[in-house]
Amino acid sequence: MKNKTTIHDIAKALSIDASTVSRALNNSPRVNQKTKDRILSKANELGYQRNLLASNLRKNKTNTIGVIVPRISRHFFSSVISGIEEAAYDAGYNVIICQSLEQLKRERDIVGTLLANRVAGVLLSVSMETNDYDHLLNMKNNGTPFLFFDRHCDIEGISSVLIDDVQGGFDATEHLILNGCKNIGHFSGPQKLSIYKNRLAGYIKALEKYKIPYRPELVLRSSLMEIDGTEGAKTLLSLPHKIDGLFSANDIAAIGAMKYFKNEGIRIPDEIAIVGFSNEPISEVIDPSLTTIDQPGFQIGQISTKLLLEEINKSSNLKKANKTILKSSLIERDSSRK
Amino acid sequence: MKNKTTIHDIAKALSIDASTVSRALNNSPRVNQKTKDRILSKANELGYQRNLLASNLRKNKTNTIGVIVPRISRHFFSSVISGIEEAAYDAGYNVIICQSLEQLKRERDIVGTLLANRVAGVLLSVSMETNDYDHLLNMKNNGTPFLFFDRHCDIEGISSVLIDDVQGGFDATEHLILNGCKNIGHFSGPQKLSIYKNRLAGYIKALEKYKIPYRPELVLRSSLMEIDGTEGAKTLLSLPHKIDGLFSANDIAAIGAMKYFKNEGIRIPDEIAIVGFSNEPISEVIDPSLTTIDQPGFQIGQISTKLLLEEINKSSNLKKANKTILKSSLIERDSSRK
């Protein structure tokens, strides 16, 4: 029952040559409109279904771009994906989405499969485990254009689209300070990832600006799970100086902390003010008065895609590594009900 | 710079035939281990990268399954996708994920691209706009196995993996009744989608069981946006009989309603109790005491994939349409703090 209609079948049915059919199907200007019409209607009649495998093989290129994210369920990434899809769709490209689940092994496998499928290019945000770049260097040598977004590696000639995390961390911390906080905790993440390193740097920079001593025991590393937030909150509360502010570099941990604080009967933000760094809508929902640092996911997706498409279409190898840095914005929500 | 190494290149370098190389690369038992080793190391040395386009074309099959969901950012769907990926990965299949964004046109395009790429099979949850099945019938005639999950259409010979929504709606409503609610509002969705029709049926069934008159004005259709929730909440509050309970068939609308109620100073659940039907973690977060109907997304993904793979591997055309019905569960969260 499998569809077997090929251009030859429809050529035979019309007593013409397959090459003409091919041209017609690709809407080549060098074919008579009448024959085009006949071909199209016959193709329809026979239930012809173009075989992209063959076409792509012959042309030695595809119009598919691969996207690798740690997890599609994270709001930031799914908003980036929306941006990617929109930009890709406009340019006539398909998108195939893959998740590394924060595992290096899976990231490697995925890169392999994408290359084997001859994708036109790849957009990726590396996993937390990615400290070995062989698979990426391999992709580079292979000649497949790719681009990092949000989480990147330093590889010569490879561009990135990033957020100004130092500034974001600074803004978050400054906001807490200006609201009277003096003992500010910080939930960070793996320092291998520059986003967490940079947010921490912003945190420290703000403390310095306001002459608040930096106390390392207030900085906790998490691995982006809710449990890290609850555990972290507990740890912070056990310190001699009680904290009055918390800057979390990711929302999931912030949520864990909020739950813990609430369970302990600690009022937010009166007793402990919190700023979360992410755009999970969840943080807005948990407490509508919560201030967050918003990341422009959709925009990142669009920009990354446009840059990637430029590289794909650029036959010249003059590509210079660009870093596009976007700004996040501090969003202070309505707190009139407080 | 594009990688051009083919099996012929490596065959030539070793003065053997390409077919042997092909066999070795596919780990055929009919190749001497020594030559295998030579081939593998040479392949590595030349930076050989298998071309799946050619391989798949030749074999006339791929090991890729396509997944179409309305939106990957909805938690239910991303948990289904996790389940799909796990099961597919175990069976040596790749997954390509696509979003219809609830648009029929996009759904059609996606089906077309997947077929053109000769995916081995497709798993899909239809868009809200899907009232025309041509593209699906086309896929069926084409001989590509597919399966619905969660949102399905009645197409002969096509199986579905569903949740018992009547029961879920009944459970939700009964829970409210048993907690003393007498005027229970219901946020429903497009009645084209059987999930919403069924949840409504469950709601009515529960009312009947407890001899509570069904009042149509308490049932509001939403299109799954937060704004529908706030508007709906407003509408319900404007009715002469004040509601004391709300069963929302989707969480997004429930969230909108909760925000509205909170802004109006209405205490939840004391004045209005709410049960949300979905497993967005968001509903748990907004109010840890909230009772929800939990849907087994991960499990649905796994089961769907296994069934699809069975159909793919079944050469016989004896397939009967199966409906696998899973149960959702009512989760009453800790409300000790109240």
Next chain:
DNA sequence: CTGTTAGCGCCTTCAC
């Protein structure tokens, strides 16, 4: 165990 042969379905010169 390994080589020979013949395509998979399509596109792209090159003729006319």
Next chain:
DNA sequence: GTGAAGGCGCTAACAG
């Protein structure tokens, strides 16, 4: 404007 011919990279008979 259309046809003829060749090949993209790989695999699956069929031989030996």
